[in-house]
Amino acid sequence: MDFFFVEYRDPLFGLIVLAALVFIMASSHYVWRIFANKDQKSKLDRFVKKFEINSTHQQILKNANLSIENLNFLAQIFTKSGEFEKAVGIYLIALKKTNEPSQKEFIFFSLAQVYLKAGFLERSVEALLNALKIKARNKESLKLLKIVYLKLKDFNKVLEVLECLFELGENIYTEKALIKALKIQSSPKDEKEKIKEILALSKDNEYILRLCFLYYKDKITQMPKFENVIDLLNECKTPLNLEDEKYQEFFYAKNLSYKSIVIKNQKLKILKILNDNKINANLSFTYVCNNCKNQNHLFFYYCPFCHEFGTCEIYYEVKV
Structure with missing residues (x-):
């Protein structure tokens, strides 16, 4: 066992061992980065191919020498005019043109917004999850993901996102109680049980009281x-x-x-x-x-x- 303890050997031997370990770690990290970049590129290619729509204007934009800012400007114009398909196509082109993580994150977020406006909620989720892989502590992406999950009526996922926002310093208590109330309201439970559980969440929460009033105004005593x-x-x-x-x-x-x-x-x-x-x-x-x-x-x-x-x-x- 003494072989492993450098202090019992010549100091030069210890330096050689240390240099060898540093070289092995650096080489391993370099190889890992190569495979990680290839895997990331492969995932990006699959994402783009999944939603890519071939058209004449897209082929022109692919070959044009346009910056990411130019492409984003064009996509925003199409989004505002309701031409979501064209906006999506431009953002997908922009994704393939950039290697900057911050730009990719912005494009994924913008793409998610377009998908949300167009009603493609699952695609919006996928784009946001890609944005969060690049920067996990992005409040804007998390807030938009929360909205998409809410539209999908996936209340458990909404609560998970709220917990993430809580870790980032957001006050979620009133909102969390409302989501729990909406989850109970949409459940197949008996009406009396629903009212009891929802009212238990309604302390100082006017949003839940409004919800109770909307569905059970003749059966509640606490009024908003x-x-x-x-x-x-x-x-x-x-x-x-x-x-x-x-x-x-x-x-x-x-x-x-x-x-x-x-x-x-x-x-x-x-x-x-x-x-x-x-x-x-x-x-x-x-x-x-x-x-x-x-x-x-x-x-x-x-x-x-x-x-x-x-x-x-x-x-x-x-x-x-």
């Missing part, structure tokens, strides 16, 4: 804030939760509650006056993301434009 469900209340034909002043004002303005009160909300006051004068008035709703300021005609938990969670503000106006 008026501002968060006014659009759902507008569909109600009978008054409820009249102990709450804002609920009471709303149903009084709609002539569904007959206890005379002073309405403080100016828009509801106008609605009441119009209804009392036999003018058929109602409320119209707009949903605005307080992050990107884009408008939508439907309520959203995740903004359909910037994909941020919990940014929906409900705006309403009186219409005749």
